[in-house]
Amino acid sequence: MPKQITLAKFAGFCYGVKRAVETVKKLKAENPDKNVSVLGELIHNTDVIKELEELGIRTLKDIPEHGDGICVVRSHGESPEVIEKIKNAGFTPVDLTCPDVKKVQQKAVELAKDGYYLVIVGKSEHPEVIAIKANAKLWSDKVVVATSVEQLKPFETEIKTHKKTGVVVQTTQRITTLNEIVEYLTSISKELHIANTICQSTAMRQSEAKELAKENDLVIVVGSKKSANTTHLAEILKDITSTIHIENDTELDNYKDLIEKAQKIGITAGASTPQNIIEKVIKKIEKGE
Ligand code: SF4
Incomplete structure (x- = not known):
């Protein structure tokens, strides 16, 4: 019998991450001659960081003594002191802190x-x-x-x-x-x-995933192990049903037995997981590879 695979509605990029990725790309497209940098990884996903690098958008580990062009403050936000340091180094800061x-x-x-x-x-x-x-x-x-x-x-x-x-x-x-x-x-x-400041996107993703876990033999959470919202998602689901947390389709190979045994599989993903990574996971399970 073919496996029943259900993908969560709230799987993948949240609006804050989508906004950050789209705006950074737009900034570079509109300022081709300027340096565009991001302080820290824009999102916890190596494929996206690589794609940004290919577009000429650099990821800075620290603020250099001297810089030029645009320096983006990612969705996590920064302190006023850090924003001041960005300015003092010579960058124009663009604040993409999630609302x-x-x-x-x-x-x-x-x-x-x-x-x-x-x-x-x-x-x-x-x-x-x-x-x-x-x-x-x-x-x-x-x-x-x-x-x-x-x-x-x-x-x-x-x-x-x-x-x-x-x-x-x-x-x-x-x-x-x-x-x-x-x-x-x-x-x-x-x-x-x-003040319950857990964001709506996280609250909805977590509550939908709980329902998914109740209805499936196995839930697969796709996303970076460095991402807080993805790790929390996996922690919550582990209490309800058999759950695995993978970063990409290659990691499915480590759980062949579990996947083979499960008839109903639910799939969800963290806020920084791109759609194409989720699709690759689904395809691999469907093909039974
Ligand atoms: S998880 Fe919530 S707070 Fe974080 S970027 Fe997404 S919408 Fe914004």
Whole structure:
């Protein structure tokens, strides 16, 4: 019997990533004689980064002492200090921070300015979180980043004695992580303000994928292992059904037995996974290679 393969509706590029990739290409097309660079990888996908390089768009690991042309701030956002450094090096910065990430930065600043003890629910080493924290820190020292209650415990006394606590969340976090932290903060805070800043695209992708997992023997999550939203997606689905996380169709070879046994296969993908990679995965399964 042929396998039943279902592709999620919200698989692949979200609007923030699509906007960033399209705008960078347009910038280069409109400024063929200027250098166009991106600070950090525009998205977590090596094929896309290669394609940009071929178009003459460079990826910068760090800000050089001297630069020229355009330097793009990617969808994760940056701190005002970094944007200033880009300018001082001689670049013209173009800010492509996703509007949903901007909202988190603004909310974090608002809470910090209003005297809240700010808790950022997110991974401290993630570029989006680094930028949210840096923006808030311009207004207050009472800023902490955590993805678990354990990470907040050392700050319990400070939070307990502070007059009010505010919470914002990294756009791609799991809702269960936010819930656990909110439950804990409710028990120790005098006053608590929660801004659920998980982006709509992530929320819809996660909730659709959960349904997909309930209806299939196996779910395949396609996308970079460096991508926060893709990894979270795979973590969520593993609790519901047999799940594999692959970066491309070649990796399917590592899971031949699992794929052979499954009759109904669901496929979803992270926000930085291009359509052609998803299509290659589907074709390979259909061909039974
Ligand atoms: S995952 Fe959400 S916040 Fe991140 S770029 Fe996409 S739409 Fe924007």
